[in-house]
Amino acid sequence: MTILGKRIRMERIMNRNTGRTVIVPMDHGISVGPIPGLTDMKTTIQNIADGGANAIVEHKGLVEEGHRKGGSDIGLIIHLSGSTSLSIYPNAKTLVCSVEEAIKLGADAVSIHVNLGNGQEKEMLNDFGKVAYEARTWGMPLLAMMYPRGEKIKDEYDVNVVKHVARVGKEMGADIIKVSYTGSPESFREVTEGCAAPVVIAGGPKMDSDRDILEMVKGSVDAGGAGVSIGRNVFQHRDPKRMVQAISSIVHEGATVDEGLEILG
Template identity: 25%
Template structure:
């Protein structure tokens, strides 16, 4: 199977995709476990809303792939564990890829694998690790026809805001996205920039490779919905949201609202109506 065949499973005919990330337990952070302590239940809840993909780790992929039937989301397999998300950075930083990750992905019938391209202030060794990880995975992805999703992630200094805080500077996001493309990404998973109306520049620098936008930390329904509408208007191919779905009071309805924006071009007003139980579901 070629990567192109898997891409067609991942994206709609119009080239759109909503991937729900439930891989947060991979990173050894207590706060990341909120709402996903029971993974079987979390996965089943999201599957009912029928997004295009669900992003899971090697050890949790079974919760998706054990579900019977032909109609369920594709598996995006997270391949690397990192230790960079705490409020205080450890002395030694790493981003380690699972052994024989692509063979695992093929065995698990994944549509894609996801790997980080991390850019932390004054941490060139970590960036170097990520470049090596991507280079090795690319070779294996080509061999097995697997889709390579690269996640360029520019982070703020920990002393500024604590762990896992995104730097929305478009002048830092753009070159890292381009580096990911140059390294062979089939799909980009990137952060939004501070000025959403400028996001078309990130799309442009990706040079035709589809860009899925990360959701980041928890935000209000209005903020998430409005931001998603603007990102899709700027040319994003879709979204990869995790905590804003799984930590929502109604993950299924939030997924349906976001699917309407991504696949049907719903307005923010219509999406909020779906969230409030006033509109039809998009499943």
């Protein structure tokens, strides 16, 4: 029954026709506070849902702030880990929610953030192992946000470290792996080919150019990526609804970058 349950939940966050997904993470409040785009959560979530995103990521305390209200439905991924920029160890993520609690809140999936290459790596891997076991036991899809960040990392966009952390995510039992884009379809293909699980890209810092965002999305999909998990470049956009529509057109409909830009006007 857990296998059936996982399949049903996966269909709420992955498009069954394309096998890809457009996820908008909005878990930034714990890390950096109420940044622009995340002050009026109900409006932001509604715009993202109306744009056609497959799922959002948020912490447990914000589930009631508009999820599945106002007519538009959207998958719910509850984030299980956190840290703050106020800490002297901001890269050290700790568990702040459990799989069971997320189920009680109506989650379709759970996510965990793991930074590798720092002094707290072993604790985060230990937490990852426990969460992966609980998720498998309950039939809950698990999204792993995998980043090479810490004292040993010289370049967190280096394809060699990105494909390593992506592989760690799969080896540990995640169903979807989120990593940074490595800059080109050619290099990112090394990441997708080395990870036997759907790989989605992070959006990174807020970009100034819509074309840059859509070219990154297009490049990742062309390299075998399974879509996106883009936050600030969606919810801080001048028109989040249309940005989701533009990204979705590339991820699910095979649109070109120029066609995506036409949606943005």
